[in-house]
Amino acid sequence: MARRWLLLVSLAAGLLAAAAGKRVPWWSIRIAQQQGPHACVVEQVPGTYMELWTECRYWMHRKICGQKTLIRYECCEGYQQLGEDSGCTAVKPLKNLLETAEDLGAGRFVAAIRGSGLAEELGKGGTFTLFAPTDSAFERMPASLREALQAGGAGNAVLLYHLLDGKLTSREMRADQLVPTRSAGHRIRLNKYSNQIRTANCRLLMRKDQKATNGIVHVIDGVLDPSSISNASVVDLVMQDGRFTMLTEALQRSGYLRELRDLPRAISILAPSDEAFQKLPARRREKIMRDAGAVRALLQNHVMPHPICKSAILSEHKMKSMAGNKLTFQCDRDSVFVDRSEARSDELMAEDGVIHLLDDVIIPDRAKSLLELAEQQQLDTFLSLVEVAGLRDTLRDGGDFTLFVPDEKAFRAMPERLREAARSDASAARRLLLFHGAEGRHLSKDIADGQVVTSLDRQSALRLQVHRSALGVEDAMVRQADLEGQNGVLHVIDRVLQPVSESAGDILRQRGGFSTFLQAMEKVMMTNASDLALHNQGACTFFVPNDEAFKELGLAKTDMLMGDAQMLAQTVKHHITDRMLPAGSFKPKLTYHVATKQGTVDVQKAGGQLTVDNARILKRDILNTNGIIHVIDKVLLPSSVVESTFKSQSATRRRANSRHTNHATSTSYSRRVTTSSFRSERRRHRSRRPGASRSRHSQTSRRAQTSG
Structure with a gap:
């Protein structure tokens, strides 16, 4: 491809920040479109041999192992530039396996194949998959492997180890796969990861799926060694290697050795060296080894449930160990780290997994003291009160205890008078802290609603609650539960607890x-x-x-x-x-x-x-x-x-209405009676008046006369 249209893009820090974790930014899309058709991104880490052919037109800007990558564009697989045209508009003619590998930058390895006489055998027919180391990888090859390449002619085990019968594309590779090679009795471990990285014996596939007339070429960043995968198990490799005697002793004493042998899948063992174990204080190391639960958790914390290759670690990534803890894998330009412990030297590979040598022991929560857990959670006020109360030795070496520890916000919300008293008075601090603990391990799975436990002051009760989505103790809610350490359990709560004595x-x-x-x-x-x-x-x-x-x-x-x-x-x-x-x-x-x-x-x-x-x-x-x-x-x-109240009110209204009606009826009757009596009395009174008889008599006479 002509230099005229190749573009090298340096990623500015601001652009990286804007693009991280988001869609491809508009400026990257525009740059890609300017390259013309069938131009794909090649990503390079400056100052290293690492290059990745993405076979993608659009690509997210990023950092690899903390370094800003450089991006350039080349023709995608199967295309080439035509004259002065922009982009890659010509279809590249197919060549055989070795010619294709030469064009891809693996000329020195191809020369070794031709010099051995293997090229003639590959030309007799059939299809193959070739893992072709780059020229720079060939130069970095160990002397022992270089010597092995110079013997054996067409039957050279190292050369044949890079060849598979048939075509195997990267899409067909599985997450963990052992495939037979042309080198009798030797297999390659293939892995693919969620970040789209593919590896062969933990060597990075830099360029994948390059088609040839008689097969497929994958370009890799190292020469493969047929002796690199041992026929022994990963457990046996640990026990046979003289650098892991203390780890071996822990595996044997704990009984975890047998479980590892019986696992049905490939694993990674993060193996601390003897020097790593010796960095631990002797007293603490012995305490862990005597605690069956702690040593088991420690061993499980150094076993990952799948093979992990260092070349697949491009940035910070969290993965769960067999202990259920998330370990942080990260890298810089020179090394890979697991929770700040450096993974030294190359991987040791077995049929059932991979071993990484660590220079520090990764201590899980279960092997830490309650105070270490509090430090880990940055519960600074609690830790300062522990010192005031004189409880450091008790909470570091004693137990088992369950602590309900208020977070920093809870202590800030505490009445200032009480907070200052605890900070300045050892007795007050001791009373306060003892009320926040109980004897024994009380994990959330063992707590029932309404359960009451005696606090460490041996006088007060702690009332526990189980709610729909949380746990409670007294008037506080548990914000983070079940931090289980070597001498107990720590729950982080959102309030400072105070004992009560009044009903x-x-x-x-x-x-x-x-x-x-x-x-x-x-x-x-x-x-x-x-x-x-x-x-x-x-x-x-x-x-x-x-x-x-x-x-x-x-x-x-x-x-x-x-x-x-x-x-x-x-x-x-x-x-x-x-x-x-x-x-x-x-x-x-x-x-x-x-x-x-x-x-x-x-x-x-x-x-x-x-x-x-x-x-x-x-x-x-x-x-x-x-x-x-x-x-x-x-x-x-x-x-x-x-x-009941409604019925009572209705009845009251009915009675009231009835009384009103009866009263009205009685009053009316009384009035009628009074009026009648009054009228009768008036009539009687009139009959006594003078002239009344005459009048009646006169009327009678008149009626009589009229009648007559």
Whole structure:
């Protein structure tokens, strides 16, 4: 391809930052389009032998092992430039396997094949796959391998080891695959990774799938050694190598050796050398070795469930070990690191995996002390209080303990008076910290809702809760659970815990403003204490209406509740649940159906405001020996009480209407009777008046006369 249109693009730091993890930026697309058709990206790491032919037109700018890559464009596989035309518009004629390899920069290896007489055999027919080392890789070949190349003629084992019968494309390669070669009894380990890297015996495939008349060529960055893959297992290789005697001892003492032998898949062993183990203090090393759980976790932490080649590590990548921990693999220009431990020398390969020699032991959480776990989580305030309280040796070497450790935000929210007292007074710091722990290992899988454990002060109780998506202790929520160390378990919580010694009733009486609810509680307790059953529980939630809430309910309804023992008991029970529910257990934009002792209420959180049915929570998380109190601004009436109240009010209205009707009827009757009597009396009075008889007589006479 003519130099005229080759373009070398240096990636500026700002462009890298803009493009990292995103789609291909517009400027890269524009540059690619300017190259014309069938031009593909070649990526190069400056100052190294590493080049990658992507066979892609568009490519994301990136760093490889911390270095900015350079990008150039060449003709894609099978194309070449035609005259002065832009791009690659001519189809390249197919050549045989060796000629194709020469054109791709593997001329010295091809010369070795021709010099051995193997070229004639390849020309007799059939198809092949050739792994062709570049000329620079051929020059870097070890002297022992160079000597091996010069013997054996056409039957040279090293040359034949680079040849497979038939065509094998990179698309057909599997994640971990052993394929037979033309070198009798020897196989190549092929691997492909999620970052599109392919390897052969951990040698990088720089250029893949180059077609020839009699097969396919893959260009690689190293000469393959048929003796590099041992017939022994990875476990046997570790035991036979004199650099891993302490690792071997740990494998044998733990019994993990047998499990590794029985694994059905290939693995990678990150093998710390004896020098790496000796970097650990002798006391700590012995403590780990005596702890079956810790040494097993340590060994599992050095086993990866698949073969990993150093050449496949291009940037920071996290992978899970057999212990379930994520290990960070990263690289620089010269080395590969696993959690800051350098992987030295080349890989040791076996039929069932790969071995990397490490210069440091990777300590898993299970082999760390609780204090180391706290340091790892940057729980600085807790660690400073440990020093003040004089508990360093206890929490480093003692156990087993479970610690509920407040995070930094929780300590900042703690009342300043209490925080300063703990920082300056060893006794106060000790009391505070001991209340945040319990004896034994309490992992989340072993915690039941309502479980109570005795704190390390051996006086106070810690009440544990299991919520839908979290764990709780007292009024705190667990933000990170199950950090299991060598001497216990650490849970990170969002509040500083304080022991309580007062009951719910005592706290409400002291605070004032809850006299009506307290009176209702006392009445229910006097008539039938079993309805509440609070005497043996310390994990209830009380939704307590203040006196203003009862005023809003109205005097008539309040009097009605207080006067009806059954309705009062139902109402009080509707404000109590049998579970401890801190405010932190409720998440926004969700509705929680909470069972009370009488029915169900709906709890919601929106904009930081908690509501229970139609009542707002005014004050939350008031701890007491009976559980936790939330103050609300309305009385919660159960449906049975609402219905009874409605019926009672209806009956009262009917009675009132009846009395009104009867009174009106009686009044009307009385008026009628009075009027009649009054009229009769008037008639009698008139009959006594003078002239009245004459008048009647005259009338009679007149009637008689008329009649006559």
